[in-house]
Amino acid sequence: MGELCQAEIAIIGAGPAGMAAAIRLTQAGIRPVVFDMGNAPGGQIYRQLDVPVIGETLSGTDYYRGRDLLGDFSRADIDYRPRSQVWWGQCESDGVSLGVVDAAGVSRWHVKRMLLATGSMERSWPFPGWQLPGSMQAGAAQILFKEGGLVPEASPVLAGSGPLLYLLAWQYCRAGCAPQRILDTTPASRYRLPLRYLRGAWQGRHYLVKGARMMLALKRAGVPIHHGVEALEATGKHRVERVHYYWRGHWHHQDTSLVLTHFGVVPEPQLGRAIGIPYDWHEGQQCFLPERNRSLQARTRVWVAGDGGGIGGALNAEREGRLAALSMLTIPTNDVADRKRERRRLEQRRATDLAVRPLLEAMFRLPSHWLSEQPDTTLVCRCECVSLGELRRAIEQGAAGPNQLKAFTRCGMGPCQGRECGESVTRLLSTVQALPPQEIGYYQVRPPVQALSLGELAATATDA
Amino acid sequence: MFQRIAESSVIDGVDIQLDGEICRVPITLSVAAAVLFIKGDADYRRHVDGHARAPFCLMGCCHECLITIDGEPNRRGCLVSVAEGMSIERQLGGSQDDG
Numbered sequence: 001m002g003e004l005c006q007a008e009i010a011i012i013g014a015g016p017a018g019m020a021a022a023i024r025l026t027q028a029g030i031r032p033v034v035f036d037m038g039n040a041p042g043g044q045i046y047r048q049l050d051v052p053v054i055g056e057t058l059s060g061t062d063y064y065r066g067r068d069l070l071g072d073f074s075r076a077d078i079d080y081r082p083r084s085q086v087w088w089g090q091c092e093s094d095g096v097s098l099g100v101v102d103a104a105g106v107s108r109w110h111v112k113r114m115l116l117a118t119g120s121m122e123r124s125w126p127f128p129g130w131q132l133p134g135s136m137q138a139g140a141a142q143i144l145f146k147e148g149g150l151v152p153e154a155s156p157v158l159a160g161s162g163p164l165l166y167l168l169a170w171q172y173c174r175a176g177c178a179p180q181r182i183l184d185t186t187p188a189s190r191y192r193l194p195l196r197y198l199r200g201a202w203q204g205r206h207y208l209v210k211g212a213r214m215m216l217a218l219k220r221a222g223v224p225i226h227h228g229v230e231a232l233e234a235t236g237k238h239r240v241e242r243v244h245y246y247w248r249g250h251w252h253h254q255d256t257s258l259v260l261t262h263f264g265v266v267p268e269p270q271l272g273r274a275i276g277i278p279y280d281w282h283e284g285q286q287c288f289l290p291e292r293n294r295s296l297q298a299r300t301r302v303w304v305a306g307d308g309g310g311i312g313g314a315l316n317a318e319r320e321g322r323l324a325a326l327s328m329l330t331i332p333t334n335d336v337a338d339r340k341r342e343r344r345r346l347e348q349r350r351a352t353d354l355a356v357r358p359l360l361e362a363m364f365r366l367p368s369h370w371l372s373e374q375p376d377t378t379l380v381c382r383c384e385c386v387s388l389g390e391l392r393r394a395i396e397q398g399a400a401g402p403n404q405l406k407a408f409t410r411c412g413m414g415p416c417q418g419r420e421c422g423e424s425v426t427r428l429l430s431t432v433q434a435l436p437p438q439e440i441g442y443y444q445v446r447p448p449v450q451a452l453s454l455g456e457l458a459a460t461a462t463d464a
Numbered sequence: 465m466f467q468r469i470a471e472s473s474v475i476d477g478v479d480i481q482l483d484g485e486i487c488r489v490p491i492t493l494s495v496a497a498a499v500l501f502i503k504g505d506a507d508y509r510r511h512v513d514g515h516a517r518a519p520f521c522l523m524g525c526c527h528e529c530l531i532t533i534d535g536e537p538n539r540r541g542c543l544v545s546v547a548e549g550m551s552i553e554r555q556l557g558g559s560q561d562d563g
Binding site for chain 1: 526
């Protein structure tokens with residue numbers, strides 16, 4: 001594995017939080033190393049923005065807003081390492097040890113401080129047929145759109161809940177491939193919630209106005225929107241041929257070759273959990289979030305910023321990145337007062353921006369009993385093909401927690417390492433045992449947290 | 465099944481080999497996106513249970529896009545950009561080494 005590489009500060013991820021943190025650190029004379037799984041900085045939100053493929057009229061303005069950040073990042077003196085995956089990490093008294101794999105092979109790092117800016121992933125939300133080709137997440141469709149200007153040949157069905165669903169529908173309309181229909185699992189009455197959350201609604205009016213405009217544009221384009229869809233199913237012999245949805249007391253059917261789903265996003269947990277950060281269930285966001293203090297610090301030498309610490313969106317991620325950078329700067333300097341002011345300003349803006357979150361969480365709240373109402377044949381673990389019925393039986397036979405359920409059924413033991421089934425398993429156990437998700441917990445996550453090839457594994461073993 | 469919109473900017477192409485067949489694809493695509501662009505999603509990959517699977521998240525999480533790139537099996541196609549002369553083979557045999 002070669003010699004030990006060293007750095008003052010490592011940042012994992014180059015989305016808005018990681019980029020903003022790196023830029024702020026360079027302003028204080030520190031050259032951070034940034035490990036990024038992507039091929040270019042930007043994360044998922046600003047993917048391909050370094051060499052944009054789609055214009056602003058198609059993407060919407062929020063995408064192009066990232067250009068300043070990308071520009072600053074590319075001009076700053078940063079040890080940026082694209083196509084680098086951190087597969088192992090361990091907190092130590094004098095810093096953090098990391099195992100990194102890139103095109104050159106595996107390397108070991110020791111850094112004094114680390115920022116996790118690993119972002120979020122689409123929430124896994126099983127329904128019958130979700131594993132068929134022709135069923136994709138809305139985020140995946142957006143990536144195809146940003147990466148190559150790719151849109152579906154045949155008009156898709158969009159289903160689920162949350163702002164991204166409408167953004168994608170709006171983008172597809174602009175690109176001339178309007179969706180057949182939108183199956184919104186959010187009841188129509190929820191869209192009146194802003195009237196009850198006036199402070200949040202006022203401070204988040206930018207988001208609400210944007211959402212309302214998109215919905216209006218979709219209605220004008222003649223896209224049917226069904227609010228309050230209660231169940232979903234995709235069927236087909238070898239791929240999706242039809243979607244079925246339960247709406248207003250009846251099952252409805254729609255022929256389609258593509259169903260794009262979105263059920264919100266959750267923090268990507270693997271590295272944070274593997275290095276021992278405690279995660280707590282957040283009732284509003286309906287997922288586990290890492291424990292952080294006001295300075296966004298999760299362990300003595302580890303900080304977490306951006307959506308990986310809690311869902312707040314790209315602007316919030318940028319501010320959190322800067323806040324974390326300020327907190328990581330421990331060397332005393334003569335601009336302490338300036339920094340305090342900078343921190344206060346960032347904290348105020350962050351609080352203003354986050355004020356809309358409780359409203360958005362209430363609006364797009366998912367039914368926590370969804371999974372337990374699915375038929376037994378529904379796959380929960382896509383990798384190991386473990387069905388809901390098998391999980392139910394294992395629970396009846398005494399599998400009391402996520403790790404036991406894993407050992408009983410192989411659920412979560414496949415290549416994705418439980419990313420796609422972890423919170424489903426927590427949710428199912430929580431419903432069956434009538435215990436809060438916090439008490440159920442989550443899988444024990446162990447390295448490697450990124451898939452290594454056999455050759456790479458061998459290289460790490462010879463060093464150990 | 466996926467097509468390029470006319471309004472997208474002109475991008476350079478690269479020649480890749482997909483199961484031995486030479487195809488020209490936009491240079492900005494990942495391997496997974498390139499396969500979806502050329503072949504669609506119906507025959508992307510065969511899972512351990514013998515059923516067809518296709519990319520689901522395209523951001524490195526779901527591992528549904530596993531594919532052989534330049535002879536190395538079970539790579540996440542969504543994390544690797546296409547490159548001139550790259551050889552891509554779909555894993556349609558229905559077996560899968562632990563990757």
